[in-house]
Amino acid sequence: MPIPANQERTALPGSVALLLALPAVLFALITWQVVADGPLVRVDERLSRVLVNPDRCSELLADLGNVQIAVPVLAVALGYTAVRHRRAGADRWWLPVAAGALLMALVPALVVPLKDLTARPGTPAVPPGTGYYPSGHTATAVVAYGCATLLLLPRLRTTLARRALVALCVALVLGASYGLVRRGYHWPLDVVGSWCLCTVLLSALWLFVPTAATPGRSQPPGP
Numbered sequence: 001m002p003i004p005a006n007q008e009r010t011a012l013p014g015s016v017a018l019l020l021a022l023p024a025v026l027f028a029l030i031t032w033q034v035v036a037d038g039p040l041v042r043v044d045e046r047l048s049r050v051l052v053n054p055d056r057c058s059e060l061l062a063d064l065g066n067v068q069i070a071v072p073v074l075a076v077a078l079g080y081t082a083v084r085h086r087r088a089g090a091d092r093w094w095l096p097v098a099a100g101a102l103l104m105a106l107v108p109a110l111v112v113p114l115k116d117l118t119a120r121p122g123t124p125a126v127p128p129g130t131g132y133y134p135s136g137h138t139a140t141a142v143v144a145y146g147c148a149t150l151l152l153l154p155r156l157r158t159t160l161a162r163r164a165l166v167a168l169c170v171a172l173v174l175g176a177s178y179g180l181v182r183r184g185y186h187w188p189l190d191v192v193g194s195w196c197l198c199t200v201l202l203s204a205l206w207l208f209v210p211t212a213a214t215p216g217r218s219q220p221p222g223p
Contacts, residue, residue, distance in 0.1 A: 034120050051182060058179045061178055064141055064172055071104065073148055074147055081152070103202075103205055107140055111194075115133065124184070135185075135186045147205060
């Protein structure tokens with residue numbers, strides 16, 4: 001008898017705890033270093049000086065983290081998921097859609113207070129000011145593209161299609177992250193901190209919203 005997807009994900013509580021705890025601990029460590037101006041920050045600043053080289057390509061890549069680009073991608077995925085799940089007669093068809101929208105709304109709710117708390121100055125490539133940690137553009141890209149991927153994976157029938165979707169998501173997130181650092185909009189740690197924070201959010205979606213994970217376990221698609 002097949003094991004339900006939600007049981008599969010809770011079968012290894014140690015792995016589940018690690019999935020949530022490891023990025024949370026890394027985020028706490030990075031945040032502490034930023035606030036305390038620790039040695040990791042000095043390494044970060046040296047690395048930034050090596051990587052920064054503003055050009056048109058890096059600016060275009062950084063734009064992948066703009067709300068105007070990333071959020072509409074998520075909105076399309078949310079709408080498609082809602083229509084397909086409702087046509088299939090899935091129980092609580094609205095749950096993954098509501099969870100995805102809530103996750104996106106949590107990004108500014110979490111990032112803005114953290115920016116105020118850490119008050120990290122920007123790189124020499126941006127005007128003087130504070131509030132650069134964690135990177136809001138990176139967080140927007142990770143949650144928007146990551147959430148869209150988790151919602152669409154169950155609708156894809158072949159392994160190749162699923163791998164292509166995951167690869168596209170990774171490429172978009174890494175492209176935006178690279179562009180932000182290369183253009184000088186953010187220090188590398190600003191970006192890595194956002195990765196850690198958003199990994200916790202996406203892991204929670206994957207673990208606790210059954211229809212937003214485990215390819216091939218969803219209801220049959222409607223006509």
